[in-house]
Amino acid sequence: MARTLNVSIVAADRKVWSGDAEMVVARTMIGEIGVLPGHEPVLGLLADGQVRITLPGGEKIVANAAGGYFSIAADIVTVVASRAELVSA
Numbered sequence: 001m002a003r004t005l006n007v008s009i010v011a012a013d014r015k016v017w018s019g020d021a022e023m024v025v026a027r028t029m030i031g032e033i034g035v036l037p038g039h040e041p042v043l044g045l046l047a048d049g050q051v052r053i054t055l056p057g058g059e060k061i062v063a064n065a066a067g068g069y070f071s072i073a074a075d076i077v078t079v080v081a082s083r084a085e086l087v088s089a
Contacts, residue, residue, distance in 0.1 A: 003037035004056055007077045009063050011084040016063060023054040024077050026070050035072055042072040050087075051079055062088045 004020040024035045027049035033042065048066040055061065067082035 002056070003075065005035065005037055005075050005077050007053060007079075009051060009065065009079045009084050010081070012082050016084045017053075017061065017086060020056060021053045021077075022056055025052040026050075026065070026079060028070055033070070035077055037075050039072050039075075041074075042070070044070045046070045046079065046081055051084075060088070061086065 002022075004022060005024060007021045007024055008018040009016040022036070026033055027047040028044035029047050030044065033044065046065055046068045049064070051063045051065050053061040063084055063086050065079055065081040065084040068080045071078045
């Protein structure tokens with residue numbers, strides 16, 4: 001079985017989405033970052049924009065997020081934003 005990422009997107013007032021993913025792409029203050037399983041740990045400031053998630057099997061989920069941070073550690077990706085909402089699921 002292929003490794004996956006455990007992803008959570010959380011807004012200031014609620015959990016927006018969580019689940020397993022093959023890849024996550026998000027905008028940080030220093031540019032866009034793509035994450036696959038096994039990625040080195042990172043903590044970055046989240047820029048306003050989309051967080052794109054590719055699920056196992058290829059389905060894609062997109063969330064708009066603004067303000068907050070983006071964290072990667074041990075195949076766990078956490079997006080904590082002041083505002084976040086799914087735009088496609």
